[in-house]
Amino acid sequence: MNIPEELLGRVLEGKKPCPELPFTITPLAGDASDRQYFRINWERPGPQSIVLMKLAQRPSPPELPFIQIQEHLCAIGVPVPELYSYSPELGIVLLEDLGGITLENKVKDSLMSEEEIKALYLEAIDILLQMQIQGSRPGRDNCPAFQLEFDVAKFMYELNFFRQYMIEGFLNKRIARQDQAILEEEFSRLCQILAQEKKYFTHRDYHSRNIMVREQGLWVLDFQDARLGLCQYDLASLLRDSYVTLPEGLVEELLEYYLVTKEILKGQKITARTEFRRLFDFTAVQRNLKALGTFAFQKVEKGKDTYLPYIAPTLAYVWQNLDKYPFFNTLKKVLKKYLDSPGISQPQRR
Template identity: 35%
Template sequence: MPLSDLRFLALNAWLKRIFNADVTPTLISGDASFRRYFRVQHKDISYIVMDSPPELIKVLPFVNLANAYSDKGVDVPQVIEVNAEDGFLLLSDLGDIQLLSVLNSDNVYAYYRDALRLLDKVSLVIDNGESGLPLYDAAFVQLELDIFSDWLIKRHLVIELDEKTQNMLKTAFSFLIENVEAQPKVGMHRDYHSRNLMLQNEQLKVIDFQDAVLGPVTYDAVSLLRDCYVRWPDALVEQLMTQHFEQVKSSGQLDRGVSIATYTRWFDLMGLQRHIKAAGIFSRLKYRDDKPAYMADIPLTLEYIRDISARYPELEIFSAWIADSIIPAVEAKL
């Protein structure tokens, strides 16, 4: 890292005080936020260091949630040292193997089955030990949906929406918000997918949980099964979706009177809302945060949006607009 990187210099000084020795942090990644992650080695033990500028993202919410998840039996990074003032954390190292990197048609069912079972524990985290998790309510969802309009449609595609299209989007988004409000609420990871599940000694470990909320029972399941970064056959998704349906009924998180048809509708529309949000966020990452790599993931999110919305008469016009106007416009700018 350049010597002009003052945060990196401060990080090095902090690590030297902890280990009482010089160590060499190696940048391993930034995520879709303002955080950076480094790996350090000391006495043959590997650690992860989080660098999170405190004026942008404070570290204590991560620490509190890590403890809350651990208390419920979810394997997450152990917090070893905390420097809240400067925004540094020393964490245990869960390795480099993202679940996505090992998935194939032969093993995806078994891994996703286990990941769905893990949601039984994830969903029990409804507070961070100090206060309840934020509620994923109508206002929260509207803000997320607006990211699509503001960053993908207006900023990236430079499309000015006429009044008719604005009204169409308002109707479609209201329909999706009603779906959120109709569902039972559980502890929700909010970004539960194959890049945020690590494999260590063939055990699933969970990362990137710091934005957890209290939200719809289908959210994390559809986030996993209709992953923004990979698409699996519908028959497989439906099989695993049914497993989660039975799972949450058995746990009492879903009333036994709720039918599979109702659950499927909740699941489909929840995934649709997530993909709309994701398409907007991927664009915002490029233009606001100078992280253009995520733009390559927009076409898959739009395919999901087109295909799933076409299943519902209330969204047929929206689906056609995505298919006829938005997908061609995005492809033209690739």
């Protein structure tokens, strides 16, 4: 971290919960962004720590979406890390340390029973509904999530990102002009369907690596890219997760739990369950293709192999849903030309 220790000491001085003691800094595994994360530890008078988030560059304007969205979620009771301080001139945010156990870690723990895993996901869905229902009321906090939305242009950008980095970049395949036109048309058909749905507060990356498990329950991270989108988006992110493949029976149970709980909270019967499921599957196609583009970008542009093991399970979701609906017959035919590749390994189940 390119910040002199003396200057960092002044940033930390007097900031809750920092005692005036020597500290150590340990890098933490980051996400697919350019942000860096560090854990700052004080050994006495007892283990104490905070997390330092270092932005890739000084924000301009200095208002930070992460902080504004954190305040919005905190105000409605969503469990998010407490904000201790923000130094815009250094691009440093000091946050509550939520520990190191993610939902992914818990689910992959061989000692966890199916019922314990199910209980964690039920709680994650409860938090999701809290964000969608209470969180979709703008209030007076000027939350930037309400100025952004998943519209056709945004969905299309992400699918073209997939085409550029997954097919043309990672797989090094040139797409024929006729197939380019077909992809553009088929992507557009899908995006128009998703973009016309009613919009809710959407975390945008609500998956097992952004949900922390603590004794008190689940806590939510990495919400700075929140925007408005259809209610199936975060649900697809959670249940069609590149990092955790849930048993199909459990996915069905969790989808029904989401619908029943939403009916209770809103006092309205949801009768169009078949259409809800169709939109869930369609959203998963878009979301999973977008994730494939991100994984490929990390390899092609940054030389990172970290995300390569998650290409196969993510692609398996895509084929599962493309096979399910005649709507996708044309898209499936074109994608198979380019994605059937020996460079993509078979997915591994949990």
